[in-house]
Amino acid sequence: MKLIAAVVDTDVDRDALYAEVDDDRAGAVVSFSGVVRNHDGGKAVTGIQYVGHPSAEDVMKRTIAEFADREGVHAIAAQHRVGDLDIGGVALYVAVAASHRGQAFRCAADIVDRVKEVLPIWKKQYLADGGHEWSQCP
Amino acid sequence: MLIRFFAGAAEAAGTEEMEFDAAGHTLETLQTALGADNERLAKVMAASSWLADGQRTSSGPLDGVAQLDVLPPFAGG
Numbered sequence: 001m002k003l004i005a006a007v008v009d010t011d012v013d014r015d016a017l018y019a020e021v022d023d024d025r026a027g028a029v030v031s032f033s034g035v036v037r038n039h040d041g042g043k044a045v046t047g048i049q050y051v052g053h054p055s056a057e058d059v060m061k062r063t064i065a066e067f068a069d070r071e072g073v074h075a076i077a078a079q080h081r082v083g084d085l086d087i088g089g090v091a092l093y094v095a096v097a098a099s100h101r102g103q104a105f106r107c108a109a110d111i112v113d114r115v116k117e118v119l120p121i122w123k124k125q126y127l128a129d130g131g132h133e134w135s136q137c138p
Numbered sequence: 139m140l141i142r143f144f145a146g147a148a149e150a151a152g153t154e155e156m157e158f159d160a161a162g163h164t165l166e167t168l169q170t171a172l173g174a175d176n177e178r179l180a181k182v183m184a185a186s187s188w189l190a191d192g193q194r195t196s197s198g199p200l201d202g203v204a205q206l207d208v209l210p211p212f213a214g215g
Contacts, residue, residue: 137146
């Protein structure tokens with residue numbers, strides 16, 4: 001079982017991570033990219049700054065390890081970016097290799113949901129009007 | 139005790155760190171004290187999770203705690 005999990009402050013190398021989950025037992029590789037969009041809640045967005053708690057990488061590693069015993073899953077690679085990203089920048093990347101496609105789809109979707117739930121990372125959205133807002137923060 | 143504010147909590151507090159004399163305080167009374175003249179911070183704290191010396195906490199005494207982290211709702215992905 002190959003597990004890669006990290007929080008990085010340089011651009012996520014999707015090709016390299018995809019290659020890392022290559023496995024002869026896998027009949028399906030599902031990858032997910034969470035990318036910076038140019039709008040949120042009806043407002044125009046020009047970029048995002050992601051900020052992580054010092055524990056973020058440890059939490060990321062523990063979280064991905066929760067999926068190590070998923071039936072049929074042979075390899076997982078997941079990274080979350082911190083720092084400044086432009087529109088289209090990759091904030092979260094997950095790749096899962098599994099014996100069958102249903103296993104890979106479900107595992108990838110569950111990882112993304114779990115990461116969003118527990119990973120201590122925040123995003124500051126820069127708006128086209130010159131302002132900014134912290135997502136999810138009252 | 140060192141209080142560390144993160145992300146939107148730091149913005150609301152106007153600082154990333156502050157010293158606070160936690161003697162006799164609970165997490166509840168600390169929020170009342172810090173939020174008394176900062177309504178925005180009060181709202182953020184009410185929605186936040188907390189780490190006392192790295193351990194999750196949600197209420198109770200702060201005696202002996204050296205570092206308290208204020209974590210607003212996560213927004214990764």
